[in-house]
Amino acid sequence: MDFRSALSFALPLGIAIAAIGSGIGLGMIGQGAMQAIGRQPEAAAKVQLAMIIIAALAEALTIYAFVTMFWLSGNIH
Amino acid sequence: MGLEFLARVRRSTLGLAALGALLALTYAGWRAGLGSAAGALWSLANLWLIERLVVAITETDSNGRGVQGSSGAEAAEQTALPSRERTAWHWRRATWPLAALVALFAAGAWLLARLPAPALVAGFLLPFAVMLFKAVALVVMAAPFWARITRAPLRALALVAAIAALAWATAALLPGLGAAQSPGAAHAPAARAPGGSPASEAEAGGGPERFPNLVTVIADALPGSPWAHVLHRFEPVLFSILVALILALVAFFATRKPQLIPGGLQNGVEWAVESLYDFVCGILGPKYGRRYAPYLGTLFIYILAMNLFGLIPFMDSPTSSLNVTVGLAILTFLYVQWTGLRELGVLGYLDHMAGNPRSVLTWAMVPIMVPVHIIGELAKPVSLSCRLFGNVFGEDMLLVAFTTLGVASLSFLRLPFGLPLQIPFLLLALLTSTIQALVFTVLSTIYFLLMLPHEEHGHEEAAQPA
Numbered sequence: 001m002d003f004r005s006a007l008s009f010a011l012p013l014g015i016a017i018a019a020i021g022s023g024i025g026l027g028m029i030g031q032g033a034m035q036a037i038g039r040q041p042e043a044a045a046k047v048q049l050a051m052i053i054i055a056a057l058a059e060a061l062t063i064y065a066f067v068t069m070f071w072l073s074g075n076i077h
Numbered sequence: 078m079g080l081e082f083l084a085r086v087r088r089s090t091l092g093l094a095a096l097g098a099l100l101a102l103t104y105a106g107w108r109a110g111l112g113s114a115a116g117a118l119w120s121l122a123n124l125w126l127i128e129r130l131v132v133a134i135t136e137t138d139s140n141g142r143g144v145q146g147s148s149g150a151e152a153a154e155q156t157a158l159p160s161r162e163r164t165a166w167h168w169r170r171a172t173w174p175l176a177a178l179v180a181l182f183a184a185g186a187w188l189l190a191r192l193p194a195p196a197l198v199a200g201f202l203l204p205f206a207v208m209l210f211k212a213v214a215l216v217v218m219a220a221p222f223w224a225r226i227t228r229a230p231l232r233a234l235a236l237v238a239a240i241a242a243l244a245w246a247t248a249a250l251l252p253g254l255g256a257a258q259s260p261g262a263a264h265a266p267a268a269r270a271p272g273g274s275p276a277s278e279a280e281a282g283g284g285p286e287r288f289p290n291l292v293t294v295i296a297d298a299l300p301g302s303p304w305a306h307v308l309h310r311f312e313p314v315l316f317s318i319l320v321a322l323i324l325a326l327v328a329f330f331a332t333r334k335p336q337l338i339p340g341g342l343q344n345g346v347e348w349a350v351e352s353l354y355d356f357v358c359g360i361l362g363p364k365y366g367r368r369y370a371p372y373l374g375t376l377f378i379y380i381l382a383m384n385l386f387g388l389i390p391f392m393d394s395p396t397s398s399l400n401v402t403v404g405l406a407i408l409t410f411l412y413v414q415w416t417g418l419r420e421l422g423v424l425g426y427l428d429h430m431a432g433n434p435r436s437v438l439t440w441a442m443v444p445i446m447v448p449v450h451i452i453g454e455l456a457k458p459v460s461l462s463c464r465l466f467g468n469v470f471g472e473d474m475l476l477v478a479f480t481t482l483g484v485a486s487l488s489f490l491r492l493p494f495g496l497p498l499q500i501p502f503l504l505l506a507l508l509t510s511t512i513q514a515l516v517f518t519v520l521s522t523i524y525f526l527l528m529l530p531h532e533e534h535g536h537e538e539a540a541q542p543a
Contacts, residue, residue, distance in 0.1 A: 049519070056516040060460060063467030070470070 008076050011069045018065035025058035083128055086211055090121060090204045097203065101196060103289075107298045112192035116200020119185055124204055126174045126181065133170040245490065288477060290393040292316070313398035320382050320395065353377060360522050361529070369525055372412065376405065377518040384469055384510035388503060397473050402466040406458035409521045414454070417528040429528070457524055461517060468513045472506045 033051035037044045094117035102110030188197060217223050226232045287293075292312045296305035308315070331346040339347055353374035358366030380396065387394030395401045417426050432439060432446035439446075476499050484495035 052512060053516060053519050053523075056464065056512065056520075060464040060467070063464060063471060066471050067463060067467045070474070 004076055007072060011073060011076075015062070015065045015069055018062045022058045022062045025061075026055055029054050029058060080128070080132075082211070083124070086204060086208050087121060087125070089211070090117060090207045093207060094118070094121075094200065094203055097200075102294070105196075107294060108193055109196040112188075112194075112196030113200040113203075115188050115192060116197035117203045118200075119181065119188065119197075120201040120204045122181055123178070126178050130171055130174040130178075133174060134167050287473065288393070288480075289391070290316075291391045292393070294391070312393065313395040313401050316386065316393050317383060317395035317401055320386050321379070324378060324382055349378065350374065357522055360519075361526055365525070365529055369416075369522070373518055373522055373525075376409070376521060377514055380405070380465070380517055381511060381514035384514055385507070387469070387473060388506060388510075394469050394473065396465055397470040399462065399466045402462040402469075403458070405465075405517070406462035409461065409524065410454070410458040413457075413521075413524045413528050416525060420529055425530075457520075461520060465513055465517055468509055472502075472509055475502050476506065 029051060033047050036047045040047075094114055097117070098110045098114035100110075101113045226236055289297075290312075292308050292315060296308045299305045327342070328346065331342045335343065354366070354370045357370040357373050360366070361369060383396045383401070384394055386392050387397060417429060421429055428434075430447055430450045431443045432450065434440045434443055434446075479499040479502055480495070483498035486498070487495045
């Protein structure tokens, strides 16, 4: 297998795996935040702020995979 | 009718000329776009001056009549008497439009020498076409059969469908238009590759396709010149300086005449500053919040403006270039380290880096904690910059991909536009732009919080790093 076909398999797969991971993470973050808001609705603003920060941290992992894909995708063609 | 009709023609022509110039710019190159815009403006100015001339000549007549009506015999004598003087008065009134017309013709000759003549002529004919269509529309809409058609929705729908079919058939039948469009459409995406010098080709070779912006349009207009190369190189820098200038102007105009009861701009800016200040103080506490709110608030406003700047046509987000985001992240990194050195002292800083060893066990952990802390500090700017860059860049790529898809989906019709498939993603881009600016600011604030002396915040109810 030459490196072009290897890359064209690996890059979408890499993004997909990263997206699975951060999707699970985002779901758990959202679940935790929703439960916290449900238990203590008056703290909704603080919980939402923390939720957004942690969600951005989790989402960043997919973004790293995305950036890597764009850096390497020029080598395919 | 009359002057009011002409004013309406002028307004419609301005809008149409802008649209036509944009289309010509996209499909036939910048010279054609500039030419058609210049031609339309020239023609409008010409018409306006002629209108002034006619007004200047006829106005005296009505004036004379008014005077005659109001104060009887003397005025009648006056109007009767000096017919030569009256014509002189006409000519004096008409002098400046005449002089301006001469100047305008000179400018037209200069334009003809500089810009492509067909585009200029097309622009010149545009106001007359608008006038013709408006006149036809006025006549048709007054006619009774038009009312009969528009009153029944089914008939009106059929008419619209017939007009659309006619336009489509005409566009397909015109061989020149079809032939002119397809190379134009093929030229637009490939504009970077053949247009530039080898260096710009190499730059465009690896990178993905992007929207054209002001800098790339200007740089494509001057292929091969060193200026184009410099412009391409410094594109994000130029746009970020532009954003900074706009923000500085807004700040200047908002604070120029401060009032006790603010209105409009001052009110909005005060609201933004106050909420950012409260936000930073809520995390850092009142003492440090007051000190770091200017930097962190500026960071938020600047990043938000830069993210949203890419959504304006012919503009680009500077944050979709890694250079800008790395610059911002390095600034935050250096400021945080300097804050640590200043607030904790050199020994305190080293103590912080060693994980605040107090017992035998923690002293034994020092050889592990120091590299961990150093790597952690260095990873902060990397993750900050990559996150912002990746989000804004990915959002741009998404918009480009869906715009391309929208254009491609209608390409068999040979129309100069496509389906607006990118509109839902524009809304998504608004959301991510705001959230990423917020995230950058909040994480910077938390880095400051982690570096500051911890005892200060122990008893506060503000958000803790846990």
